[in-house]
Amino acid sequence: MINNTYMVEVKGARKAYGALEVLKGIDLCVARGQIIAIIGPSGSGKSTLLRSINHLEVLNDGEVWLDGEQVNRPLKGRAYEQHINAVRQQMGMVFQHFNLFPHLTVYENIALGPLKLKGLTKKAARELALEYLAKVGLADKFDEYPSRLSGGQKQRVAIARALAMQPKVMLFDEATSALDPELVEEVNLVMKQLAAENMTMLIVTHEMRFAGEVADRIIFMDGGVVVEEGAPGEILQNPVQERTRSFLKKHLHNS
Amino acid sequence: MQSLDLSIVTPYSEMLAMGLWWTLIMFVTSSVVSLLAGIAFALIVLYAPKVVALPVRFMTWLLMGTPLLLQLYVIYYGLVQVGIDIPAPVAGIIGLSLHFAVYNADVIRAGVVSVDPGQIEGARSIGLSRGQTQCYVIVPQALRRTLAPLGNNLIVLLKDTSLVSMIGIAELVYSAQLAVSETYSPFEFYLTVAVIYYAANLVLEAGLHLLEKKVEMSR
Ligand SMILES: Nc1ncnc2c1ncn2[C@@H]1O[C@H](COP(=O)(O)OP(=O)(O)OP(=O)(O)O)[C@@H](O)[C@H]1O
Ligand SMILES: [Mg+2]
Numbered sequence: 505m506i507n508n509t510y511m512v513e514v515k516g517a518r519k520a521y522g523a524l525e526v527l528k529g530i531d532l533c534v535a536r537g538q539i540i541a542i543i544g545p546s547g548s549g550k551s552t553l554l555r556s557i558n559h560l561e562v563l564n565d566g567e568v569w570l571d572g573e574q575v576n577r578p579l580k581g582r583a584y585e586q587h588i589n590a591v592r593q594q595m596g597m598v599f600q601h602f603n604l605f606p607h608l609t610v611y612e613n614i615a616l617g618p619l620k621l622k623g624l625t626k627k628a629a630r631e632l633a634l635e636y637l638a639k640v641g642l643a644d645k646f647d648e649y650p651s652r653l654s655g656g657q658k659q660r661v662a663i664a665r666a667l668a669m670q671p672k673v674m675l676f677d678e679a680t681s682a683l684d685p686e687l688v689e690e691v692n693l694v695m696k697q698l699a700a701e702n703m704t705m706l707i708v709t710h711e712m713r714f715a716g717e718v719a720d721r722i723i724f725m726d727g728g729v730v731v732e733e734g735a736p737g738e739i740l741q742n743p744v745q746e747r748t749r750s751f752l753k754k755h756l757h758n759s
Numbered sequence: 760m761q762s763l764d765l766s767i768v769t770p771y772s773e774m775l776a777m778g779l780w781w782t783l784i785m786f787v788t789s790s791v792v793s794l795l796a797g798i799a800f801a802l803i804v805l806y807a808p809k810v811v812a813l814p815v816r817f818m819t820w821l822l823m824g825t826p827l828l829l830q831l832y833v834i835y836y837g838l839v840q841v842g843i844d845i846p847a848p849v850a851g852i853i854g855l856s857l858h859f860a861v862y863n864a865d866v867i868r869a870g871v872v873s874v875d876p877g878q879i880e881g882a883r884s885i886g887l888s889r890g891q892t893q894c895y896v897i898v899p900q901a902l903r904r905t906l907a908p909l910g911n912n913l914i915v916l917l918k919d920t921s922l923v924s925m926i927g928i929a930e931l932v933y934s935a936q937l938a939v940s941e942t943y944s945p946f947e948f949y950l951t952v953a954v955i956y957y958a959a960n961l962v963l964e965a966g967l968h969l970l971e972k973k974v975e976m977s978r
Pocket of ligand 2: 550551552677678
């Protein structure tokens with residue numbers, strides 16, 4: 505193996521909002537090309553953990569590493585800005601509510617990053633945008649504004665926008681939770697396709713069936729700690745911990 | 760009683776055209792500057808450290824609390840006393856721009872605050888810097904949301920350009936006054952000028968309306 509560092513590594517992550525401890529010392533290693541699903545009850549800290557990986561959330565303690573580079577280096581001011589912007593370019597994030605830029609067309613949404621951050625020419629950016637739009641099956645929506653798209657289409661554009669930065673890892677925070685049930689599958693399919701292409705992914709999800717299908721490893725969080733983790737078969741079929749069992753009992757029925 | 764004789768205006772059409780020209784110069788430059796400065800002031804008040812934000816807020820308070828006419832007098836006549844001699848057109852543009860920048864800033868600040876915080880996260884997650892996020896994502900959306908009140912400010916600005924006549928700029932109203940002092944026909948000239956203002960306003964409103972239509976599609 506040429507490079508045996510983990511793609512993402514979290515060490516002793518702690519985070520509190522005032523007196524509320526949301527992350528109580530989380531350790532997490534994600535190998536290259538590995539797909540991790542993070543499940544757990546509402547308020548267990550899943551989003552906080554995911555967002556701390558690209559530093560949208562600042563940890564009180566602990567370290568986050570991306571491909572051998574520390575994400576949360578203790579830098580200040582301009583040095584911090586430069587560092588974090590460079591690191592974020594290597595991580596794609598997909599949000600529950602898409603966060604597409606409504607004043608820009610689909611093409612402009614996707615091309616903004618490559619144009620402004622990677623110095624691509626207009627022509628190269630167009631080709632890149634088209635390539636990733638085609639990948640999510642929306643090449644015909646190139647010049648459309650987001651307001652004209654369905655929720656599922658919006659989320660696929662958001663995925664294309666993240667992919668166009670050619671990130672090393674993709675972070676999904678409940679990418680399908682805001683969608684009508686009939687639109688969930690088209691987004692899941694795109695994620696499965698990425699999985700098949702060996703993209704490293706961390707997926708926070710409420711859909712246990714999807715987690716079982718796509719993930720190499722499932723992490724069950726509750727109350728700011730990792731209660732249990734393992735292969736999908738182990739976690740979903742034979743969980744050891746009582747907390748995992750009772751959570752799954754409630755949630756396996758729904759999905 | 761004297762009847763209305765609009766033919767008396769004809770010989771003065773060139774003079775009025777010159778006046779309109781000055782009105783337009785004042786309006787166009789001041790609207791551009793007041794818009795850009797308004798964006799800057801809004802971002803300073805929202806994001807800059809206190810040492811910068813507080814003076815801007817104080818200036819806002821000063822400019823909102825006194826009449827524009829007084830501000831023009833201070834810039835043109837007052838500053839000369841301390842050795843700063845600004846040509847009247849420049850003083851006019853500075854006065855109008857600052858005065859309306861403050862009102863634009865107020866509107867834009869509210870617009871920036873109303874943009875969904877998820878937009879900032881979306882932009883930052885790609886790796887855009889704070890400045891780039893404001894420039895390409897937040898401010899454009901804030902301006903779209905505040906187009907109507909900003910448009911209203913522009914319409915007020917267009918009318919208030921007449922105040923620079925008081926520091927000796929021969930804009931539309933001033934030109935009409937000159938013509939009246941020669942002809943003693945105030946009604947004809949002031950009516951003509953009123954019609955010109957209406958026409959200019961109609962064009963401005965049509966432009967704003969088109970812009971709003973266009974922006975609506977991209978929302
Ligand atoms: N900015 C904040 N200020 C205060 N408390 C917060 C903040 N963000 C999150 N929390 C709290 O931290 C806890 C964990 O939140 P988090 O969003 O990580 O949970 P989650 O596992 O993603 O839940 P869900 O499944 O509902 O998305 C919750 O109790 C939440 O109320
Ligand atoms: Mg969450």
